Structures are given as C-alpha cells and as structure tokens.
Amino acid sequence: MAQRQSFQIGTGLFILLGFAALAYLATQTTSVANFSQGDSYDLKARFTNVGQLKLRAPVKIAGVRIGSVANVVLEPDKLDALVTLSIDKRFSKIPDDSAAAVFTSGLLGDQYVAIQPGGSPDMFKNGDEVILTQSSMQLEELIGKYLVGSGDAAKNAGDKAAGADKDKPPAKP
Amino acid sequence: MSTEPQAPAAGNAPTPNPLIRIRGLSTVLNGKTIFDKVDLDIPRGKITAIMGPSGTGKTTLMRHITGQLAPDAGEVWVDGQNVVKLDRAKLFALREKIGYLFQNSALLTDYSVFENVAFPLRQHLDLPEVLVRNLVLTKLQAVGLRGAAELTPHELSGGMIRRVALARAIVRDPMLIIYDEPFVGLDPIALNQILKLIRVLNDTLGITSILVAHELAAVRLIADSIFLIAGGKIAAHGTPDELARGETPWTKQFFTGAADGPVPFQYPAPDYATQLGLAGAGA
Amino acid sequence: MSTVRKPSYLVDGIAQVGACGLFLLQILAAIPSSLRHIKETIRQVWFVGAMSLTIIMTCGLFVGMVLGLQLYYVLSIFGGTAALGTVVSLSLYRELGPVVTALLFAGRAGTSITAEIGLMRATDQISAMEMMAVDPLAYVVAPRFIAGVIAMPLLACVFNALGIFGAHLVGVSWLGLDNGTFWSNMTSSVDVWKDVINGVWKSVAFGAVCTLIATFQGYTTAPTSEGVAYATTRTVVFSSIATLALDFVMTAFLM
C-alpha cells in the first residue's frame, strides 16, 4: 500500500513539474511576459516611417526596456504612422521634450522605439504626444545612398534622418 | 443462431444436459491433424479427466472450450452457448465463470502472489479491500501458501508457482474449473492436499471440473470419468476403474506405459536411419 | 516463375502501417473501458514519464548549452548576439524540444514498453488476462498509450526549460551576453500560440505515434526471445523515422 501511494505522489509531482515548465515557458519567455508589466500609461508619437516596427516591440531608454508598442495605425488625413507607446508607471519621470526614434537592434535585428530624454522640468502625462521623432532607417535606402552615391538618394536619406517632415507620404516598405 | 444439439455423443452413455457439448470438432495446426470430428460431452457437477499422450491436443481442446482458439470445423457448446460463434463481450462474460489453470501457470510477473490471486477479483468486482484480503488469503491457505503472499513469482519454486496459479483459478468460485496439469512439480504431500482440494471444491460448490493430467494413480482417486484422447480421436471413455482394466489396446498401452502399441512415442518424423544418413551404408 | 509472389518490402511495409492503423482504432475503442484501470494509467505515467525525467533533463541542459555556444558563434559573425535568446528559444520550442524528446522517449520508454508487452505475450500473460476476461488492450495497451500522450508534451516542456537554462548559462554567465538583452529579445519575439503551444501539439502527436509503435511492436511480437529483441529494435527505428517524417508534415502545415 505504501509503495502504491509513493508512485502516485511521484506521478503527481511529475505532472506538476511538467505543467510548471509549460507555464514558465509560456509566461516568462514569450511576449506574454510583456503584458504582465502592471500599470502603464500611454504616449503617442508620429513617424513618417516605422519600418518593421511590430506590436509589442520594446520601448527603451538607454537600452533598458520601459514599455512596449501598443498600437500602430496610419492616420488617414496626414498619412503618417501614429504609434501608441505603453510605458510602465514606474517610469513616470520622462521629460516632455524627450525624442522618440525607431531603431534596429543589431544590423538585422528587430526594431524598437528608443526614447532620448530631454531636459524639460515638465514630465509626460498619460495621452501626451512625443513631438520630436525620428523615423526608421531603411536598409534599402542606406544601401542606395552608399552604393549609388547619387544626390537624390542622399537627400532622401537625409530627409528621413531629419525626421518630422510630415508633408511626404511614408514610403511603405 | 443454431440451437444446441440434444443427441448424445455417439458411443457415449447418454449424458442429460451436459455443461460442455462438443460436436464434429476438427482442428489442423501446422498441417498436423489434432482433432478429427471429435464428439464429447462433459457432465455438470463431475470431475472429468482428459488423458492422452503428450502432444495429442489436450491443451488445444481446453483452448477450444474457452474460445482462445477457433476450430476449423465443429461446434463447442458451453453452458448453452456456442463459443465458436460468440462475440468478444459474450465470450468474456462466459470466461468470467470459468477458472483456468494454465499449463505454464502464466502468472503476472510484475505482481506479488497476493495481487496475482486478487487480480480476477479486482478486475471484475468492486469488493471492499477487507473482503478481497479475506478471499485471497483463504485461497492461499487452501494451497498452503498464505505465508508467501508478499513474494513475487520469481521468488517461488516451480511447485509453488503451480499452486499460486491454482489459487488464482479458483478464487472466484467459478462454475467450471479447468486444471491443465495441476500436479506437475508437486511433492507427495502437496499432491494429496491439491487432490483433496479439487474434490472438495467440486463437491461443496457443485462446480464442474476438467482435469488434464498424466498421473493415473492420482486421477483414479478423484475423477468420475476419464476421456482418453489419442490420434485425434477419443480412444476410450469410462470410469477410472473401467479404463484401468486395459481392455482395449489404447488403454492397455497407455496405462502400462509400453513403448509399443497404437500410440507412437515418436512425434511424426521421417525414417530414423534415413535421417541419420545410415540408409545406404548398411546395404 | 516471375508471377510467383516475391517478398516485397514495400507491400510488407504498407501492410505493417495498415495493421498499425487498425491497432490504433482498437486502442481508441478500448480507452473508455481502460478508464476503469485509472490506477494502471497513473502507474504508467510514472514509468514512461517520471522515470524518463533524468535523461530528458540532462539532454535538455546539454542541448541548450551547445545551442548557446554554436549560435553565439554564428550570430557573432553578423554582430547579432543579442538575438541569442530568441534563436535558442525558437529552435527549441518549434523543433528541437519536441523532436529530441521524442527520440529520447523512443529509446528510453518506447523500448521498455515493447519489451514489457512482448515478454507478457511470450510468457502467456496476455492470454491469461484474456482468460480472466480482462481485455489486454484496455488493461495493458491503452494505459501505456494514454500515459505516452500525456507524458511526452510534459517532458518536452521540461526539456525546453532546461535548454533555455543551459543557453542562458553559456550565453550570459560564460560568454558575457547582457542578461536583459537575452530575455527582452526573447520575450519580444517568441509567441505563446505560434511557438510554444504549437510545439506542445507536436509533442502530443509524437507521444501518440511513439507509444502506438511501441505498443504495436510489443503486442504483435513473435513470442520468442529473438522476437522480443527484434521488436525492441524496430520500435526505436520506426519511432525515429515516424517522428521525423511527422515533424516535417506538421511543420509544413501547422507553423
């Protein structure tokens, strides 16, 4: 009897261990982990081109994750991308003249939104818009710039880097 | 479905309402004819012994009776049902009423002696543990192995294994118990106890017993009648005393153990001298 | 002469697959009655699952460490070592976890299932059960089948977790990758449903296939010592082939 009891307990432990491993994989190593970040507030930012920026892509300051991309939509009238950034409540002291940029991690890695803190004494509040933005660098354009070296391509890339020129329609990749 | 034939088996004394009625049973295994149109009745409430030379098909007959093997032709009626035509569910229902002692015991090697004997109980009846315990220990006591309940089969001797298998066969007090060579490996004391047990079970519970055995002396003590099977036929049938008189060549040879007679000692084989390559050498 | 039926591996193979398929139907039909033997199923989860933990955990750890080393090297060529966590976890969840677990399972649990059932067949224990009106499919085969289907995905999850741990050990603790980068890259590109859960479905399928093959080989083995030996070998060979073939099909259609 005692022996039968022991393997039943062992089986139970095994099944628990298996499900614990599954729960760990599902919640701690996947994008689900990003949802569990507790309270957050939203910021908005406009970009002429967001490149391959995806939902739930990280938002970082100084390389440290502070939130994620909650939404990416095209504004019908202005024809640029309106990105909603969901920022963790813990990071509520971000100066309201900070700039946002779409960067690529590594040469071919995923894209993320980097925020460069400004110097203003006032802080962002929920729903504020980040005015200073810098769009995604398109690899094709950079290649075009360096390979062809034509003024047109250089100007184009330069315009991109300059950021908020809202008259140009975003060049969708 | 056809109905059970009522005519008595040819050459038998009429047996009213037998438990087992076999008609026209024919079996060929591996090209060897094991049974050739055998008719056989086994009466209720009696101990019927099946004897015959080794390899004649006694175990095969038991496998037909329990539906483990389908014959090539013929009918096998057990308790009013033709087992040849039964579906699996009905066959299993019938088998629940049959206790079977395998010739090679076939104990479940992963289970203790106790669990082996308890197995049929646990599988089919939802008995309280106390009752299972009492039933199992009673049967183990009857075969003299109550003390070995917690051992596993590989810790037992050959004779002990036979007795555990016997206890398992009888644990549910079935209506029919088939003993395939129960006396193998038993010492004279155990043999006597098992003989008594078989007789007592048969009489007190009113069950039917089929006893496959070679030990004529032991069989004579308890069997009510004996079938002698040889050469695919029923060579003789009668009470132990009738057969022991050795009136036919079959019984005479079988019960005196002579090498010469109608029963060949050798399994069918090509000529001995030819096979050894001596056929031409002597000429 | 040429019209005489030649033994054909193709025909024999197809016949085997057909018999195996019928056997699966028989097992599925026996599952309802095997629920009566729930204790036996629990016992089998212990034997095929819990007893395989050691080998699964050890191999998971080493596979993760090797992946960490190799992929770190490959990624460093492109300057993309930040993606180490992502690449390791994706290759583990989608491919290596389910497949390697299934191969190890076939070697560890599959062979023991085949040998056990084969020996029961050879020593007439299967016939004895049938004589006691116990359906061996419901009592012996179905519990092992269910146990395999339950245990395989759990083992694969444990394998994956240990693999991630091993890769983290190598990448972060030894090669000096940043801990935050490792995790944040992984968490932003691994999807629960597309990667983790699809991998789990894969291993459920592998569990069914591997235990089906193991029980089939054991159940239909020739009742001799050589028969059991051959059946055990066939279990490993066929399980491995079936796992990899099924993996391709499932990857093509599922992911």
Ligand SMILES: Nc1ncnc2c1ncn2[C@@H]1O[C@H](COP(=O)(O)OP(=O)(O)OP(=O)(O)O)[C@@H](O)[C@H]1O
């Ligand atoms: N599965 C089988 N396939 C082919 N032939 C078989 C098979 N089982 C038994 N036989 C043959 O059937 C014959 C009868 O076998 P069986 O086991 O019924 O003999 P038996 O009368 O019980 O002998 P014993 O007294 O030695 O137990 C034997 O000649 C045997 O070779």
Ligand SMILES: [Mg+2]
């Ligand atoms: Mg026999």
